[in-house]
Amino acid sequence: MRFAVAIDGSAESDRALDHAVAMATAAGAALTAVHSVDPDVYDTGGAEPPADRTGYDDRLVVESVDDAERRGERLLDDAVERSNERAGETGIDVDAELLYGDPVRTIPDFATAEGYDGVFVGHRGLSEAHERVLGSVAKGIVERSALPVTVVR
Amino acid sequence: MYEDILVPTDGSTGASAALAEAIELAAQFDATVHSLYVVDVASVGAEAGTVDLIESFEQMGEDATEAAATRARDADVEATGSVATGSPHRAILDYVDDQGIDLVVMGTHGRTGLERYLLGSVTEKVVRTADVPVLTVRADEEGGAESDEAADGDAGDEPT
Numbered sequence: 179m180r181f182a183v184a185i186d187g188s189a190e191s192d193r194a195l196d197h198a199v200a201m202a203t204a205a206g207a208a209l210t211a212v213h214s215v216d217p218d219v220y221d222t223g224g225a226e227p228p229a230d231r232t233g234y235d236d237r238l239v240v241e242s243v244d245d246a247e248r249r250g251e252r253l254l255d256d257a258v259e260r261s262n263e264r265a266g267e268t269g270i271d272v273d274a275e276l277l278y279g280d281p282v283r284t285i286p287d288f289a290t291a292e293g294y295d296g297v298f299v300g301h302r303g304l305s306e307a308h309e310r311v312l313g314s315v316a317k318g319i320v321e322r323s324a325l326p327v328t329v330v331r
Numbered sequence: 332m333y334e335d336i337l338v339p340t341d342g343s344t345g346a347s348a349a350l351a352e353a354i355e356l357a358a359q360f361d362a363t364v365h366s367l368y369v370v371d372v373a374s375v376g377a378e379a380g381t382v383d384l385i386e387s388f389e390q391m392g393e394d395a396t397e398a399a400a401t402r403a404r405d406a407d408v409e410a411t412g413s414v415a416t417g418s419p420h421r422a423i424l425d426y427v428d429d430q431g432i433d434l435v436v437m438g439t440h441g442r443t444g445l446e447r448y449l450l451g452s453v454t455e456k457v458v459r460t461a462d463v464p465v466l467t468v469r470a471d472e473e474g475g476a477e478s479d480e481a482a483d484g485d486a487g488d489e490p491t
Binding site for chain 1: 332336352359360434439454455459461462463464465466467468469
């Protein structure tokens with residue numbers, strides 16, 4: 179058996195990882211930590227929305243793919259290290275996979291194509307109204323995935 | 332790992348796929364499967380004949396949860412069945428709290444359009460609000476969504 183766990187560096191993703199490690203250890207399964215490189219767009223702030231196009235150019239900063247890639251690699255290294263620590267003496271067969279694109283698409287597609295048995299993903303407790311606006315990676319993965327998905331709060 | 336696994340049922344194929352997964356996990360971890368059917372009182376309304384209608388839903392629930400428990404026991408897994416009334420996702424969350432459930436297993440439906448939105452709404456609410464992990468299982472639709480997916484992918488390794 180092989181499980182995949184979605185990693186994004188949040189506290190929720192840490193909890194999903196811990197749960198996946200416990201599950202994989204108990205089931206004697208292998209685990210793959212997966213992160214999808216999807217550069218962030220930051221708003222550097224200000225009370226009013228920018229007045230014109232130049233305003234947007236000044237305020238919005240798009241993370242470079244290189245930065246996002248380095249961040250992803252670091253997150254995966256941390257996840258593998260954390261998995262090995264938590265599995266303790268029992269040990270666990272854990273590896274990492276860096277994907278590129280929207281995690282809602284890339285993670286289920288990867289896990290399905292590679293024949294995984296299940297996916298674990300963290301979920302932050304957003305309100306319904308919040309979620310309607312922001313969407314939820316966990317929900318997107320549940321909806322897209324033909325594999326069993328365990329959502330961990 | 333898991334000791335008490337809750338599988339809400341509505342008698343649908345999605346619930347049946349979820350039950351199969353729950354039984355498999357329960358067998359692996361020596362856990363108890365809890366089958367729960369919720370009579371959604373709001374959907375019944377408050378008109379003449381309502382009491383009879385609720386009673387018939389309750390009977391349906393008894394049958395569905397008993398069938399689920401029997402399926403689990405046939406696989407040598409401990410099982411209980413119960414029927415609750417109220418709003419489905421609230422009743423499910425209350426049951427999780429009351430019975431110390433540590434995993435909820437629920438079905439999801441097709442991946443496209445309105446059907447997904449309408450039919451998956453209870454699952455969606457439970458995923459968003461439950462404090463315990465929620466395992467979602469795709470129901471095998473006619474034609475089999477999973478085999479479609481497998482054919483799409485570039486084969487890869489065989490699942491082990």
